[in-house]
Amino acid sequence: MKIFWRLVFWAAVIVFGVWLWTVFFPAPEKVIRHRLAKLAEDVSFTSDQGSLSRIAGGESVSGYFSTNIEINLSVPGHEQVTFASRAEITQAALGAREKLKSLSVKFPDVNVTVAPDKQSAVADVTMDAAVSGERDAIVQEMNISFQKTKDGWLISRLQTVRPLR
Numbered sequence: 001m002k003i004f005w006r007l008v009f010w011a012a013v014i015v016f017g018v019w020l021w022t023v024f025f026p027a028p029e030k031v032i033r034h035r036l037a038k039l040a041e042d043v044s045f046t047s048d049q050g051s052l053s054r055i056a057g058g059e060s061v062s063g064y065f066s067t068n069i070e071i072n073l074s075v076p077g078h079e080q081v082t083f084a085s086r087a088e089i090t091q092a093a094l095g096a097r098e099k100l101k102s103l104s105v106k107f108p109d110v111n112v113t114v115a116p117d118k119q120s121a122v123a124d125v126t127m128d129a130a131v132s133g134e135r136d137a138i139v140q141e142m143n144i145s146f147q148k149t150k151d152g153w154l155i156s157r158l159q160t161v162r163p164l165r
Contacts, residue, residue: 029112032121032146032153039064040105043093047101047132058093060085066147066154073162075140101132121146121153124161 026034042060049057065071070084083089109126122145129138138151145157 028114028118028121028148028153032112032123033110035064035153036107036110036123036125036144040107043105044103045097046104054097055094058097059090061093062090064155065089066149066156069155070157070159072159074162075138078138102130103132104130119148121148121157 004036033076039061042057042064045054045057054068064084064093067086069083069085069088069089073080073081081092083092106128108128111124112121113123114121122143124140125144127138127140127142129140141163143157143159143161146153147156
């Protein structure tokens with residue numbers, strides 16, 4: 001009986017150790033999914049937010065991107081937008097907060113593929129955005145490339161995926 005309890009104790013210690021390891025050193029896929037969820041949260045805003053809160057949210061958006069960024073957004077019914085720097089991203093985020101009453105962005109479907117060297121990754125994402133004043137939601141597939149840096153996983157390229165016709 002003594003051996004049984006020792007085995008149970010050591011099994012519990014091993015399970016706890018594995019769980020602790022995954023908490024402190026999560027898989028890159030999990031980290032990227034979490035970053036995308038936070039990005040969607042920071043991009044989104046409502047009409048009842050204060051102006052200081054809206055500005056802070058707009059300023060924080062550029063922190064998800066690397067300094068040499070390449071963004072190509074082509075959403076049906078809207079003009080194509082291209083960004084090449086963090087400053088342009090910040091200006092666009094602040095401009096959207098001034099122009100729109102509210103914006104809700106979600107990434108409900110995220111598929112992450114990490115490169116074998118664990119220094120880069122590609123996420124195929126479905127973006128679901130609801131803009132105030134527009135009847136229909138914007139649903140768009142995107143391809144997002146990430147680079148691992150000293151600051152964590154940063155977006156280095158983002159482009160919309162054109163649907164097959």
